[in-house]
Amino acid sequence: MSSCFASPETAALPLHVLTPDALGDWLASQSDMVQTWVAASGFSGALGTALMIPGSDGQPEAALAGYGTPAQRARQRFPLAAAVPALAPGRYRLASGDLDNAETEALGWLFSMYRFTRYKDAPEADRLLVAPEGVDATRLETMAEAEWLTRDLVNTTAQDMGPEALEQAVRDLADRFSAEMSVITGEDLLAQNFPMIHAVGRAAAQAPRLIDLRWGSEGPKVTLVGKGVCFDTGGLNLKPGSSMGIMKKDMGGAANTIGLAQMIMASGLKVQLRLLIPAVENSVSGSSFRPGDVLTSRLGKTVEINNTDAEGRLVLADALAYGAEDTPDLMLSMATLTGAARVAVGPDLAPFYTDDDDVAAEVAEAALTQADPVWRMPFHEPYETMIEPEIADLDNAPSGGFAGSITAALFLRRFTEGAARYAHFDIYSWQPSAAPGRSKGGLGQGSRAILAALPKVLDL
Known part of the structure; x- marks a missing residue:
């Protein structure tokens, strides 16, 4: 499967994109046969x-795509993509019709071509589009390719996407772009002072590891840190079956940072990029870490474990502390971290946290132009006391259930000293039901907004 637009040199059917209001004028210029056919x-x-x-x-000589009313389009991220499944397989070129945003609609069309075929063949039914005039086709193809990679990684089951396979995905990326890569695995994590990554992953069949790409x-210096929990049982605080069903997606933060790293490298941004992924499975065995344990982090801060199902912030903490030692100009973490974020903003919005108003403004503006919605949330200082237990420096799961996404973000911020600017994205990385341009399953969230914001944030 290719993410490319159809070649403009190939034969393509003219596609007329029509709103209900524009249909009458278009029909008036058509033959009697066409008018009769459309009416019938x-x-x-x-x-x-x-x-x-x-x-x-x-044989088809043209096609029509309904574009709906402004109110209908406002409810869809990629309105034109809504018509793609109703078209016959083939190649199309835009012949008439006013699009609200040609780049967004063209990207949505590319996204609609995604199929996950690792476990089940999908029929070849591509509906390819010639890139509309004036759009940056190369840029859109770069984003579509990264989105497909992110979706593939999330959709792959944990039996085939454990820590070893996640490492291989990053290694493939490093090979493609001639990047440097190192991995710290198993007991070496203890020897090199990554105790919380080791503690979370030590019960699993595949050894925990910290993946490092430069x-x-x-x-x-831009450092990306992605949560790579390849499957989350909840540990000894075992999740119920209904909550465990899609926990293959708990490495969605890693998948999104991998996709973002690919876009940065493919775009040739003049940055010193670093990608850090703590890759683990949160499993149950005799060596599982326990509720009530107190872990010592890379920074030396102690963490009381009040719930082993709040493991993502633990592995991220060691990785963030390591990344901050390199004093990056910007450090970003992405993680499927809390259910509280979904309660707050639902599955479509990616909440993010930062103390830097300029970063927040640029990301929020870019999110609008890239059809990649985000929502800024507060590092609310009064809640700091909620993550400070009696017997340790920090609590990984404050009781009470209030402000869960905020307290998790505050926890992570404690490990970012050394980074000039920091932002955290508490993403879902999953589309609960199919929508135009977004198939059910794994999903990229926030990465396109970040990519578009980077040049302004970093004065590139």
Whole structure:
């Protein structure tokens, strides 16, 4: 499967994108046969509808895509993509119609081509689009390719996407872009002072590890840290089956940072990029860490374990502390960290935290232009006491259930001293049901907004 647009040199059917209001004017300029066909077919220009127009030989000679009303389009991230499944397989070029945003609609079209075929063949039914005039086709293809990689990583089951396979995915990326890569695995994590990564992952069949990729030798230092919990049983605080069903996606933070790293390298941004992924499985065995344990982190801060199902912040803490030692100009963490974030903003929005108003403003503005919605949340200082237990420096799971996403973000911030600027994204990385341009399953969130914001944030 290719993320590319159709070549403009290949034959392509003209596609007319029509709103209900524009349909009448368009029909008035068409032949009697076309007018009769459209009327008989009941095509009205409604969002998500399409119609093939036959020629005299019965073969399609054009196609119509319904673009709906402004109110309908406002409810969709990629309105044009809603019509793609209703079109016949083939190649198309935009012939008429005013798109709200040609780049966004073209990207949504590319996203609609995604199929996850590792375990089940999907019929070849591609509907390829010639890149609309004026769009940056290379940039859109770069984003689509990274999105497909992110979705593939999240959708792959844990039996095939454990810490070893996640390491291999990063190694493939390093090989492609001639990046440097190192991995610290198993007992070496203890020897090199990553005790919490080791503690969370030591019960699993595959050894825990810290994956470290570096690329670029000039420009600002950008460090990405992605939560790579390849499966989360909850540990000894075992999740119920209903909550464990999609825990293959608990490495969604890692998948998103891998996709973002690919976009940064493919775009040739003048940065010194670093990607850190603590890759573990939170499993149950005789060596599992326990509720009530007190772990010592890389920074020396002690952490009381009040719930082994709050493991993501533990592995991120060691990785963040390590990344901050390199004094990056910007450090970003991405993680499927808390259910509280989903309660707060639902599955579509990616909440993020930062103390830097300029970073927040640039990311929020970029999110609007990239159809990649985010929402700023507060590092609310009065809640710091909630993560300070009696017998240790920090609590990994404050009781009470209030402000869970905020307290998790505050926990992580304690480990970022040394980074000039820091932002944390508490993402879901999962599409609960299919939507235009977004198939059910793994999903990239926030990475396109970050990519678009980086040049302004870093003065590139």
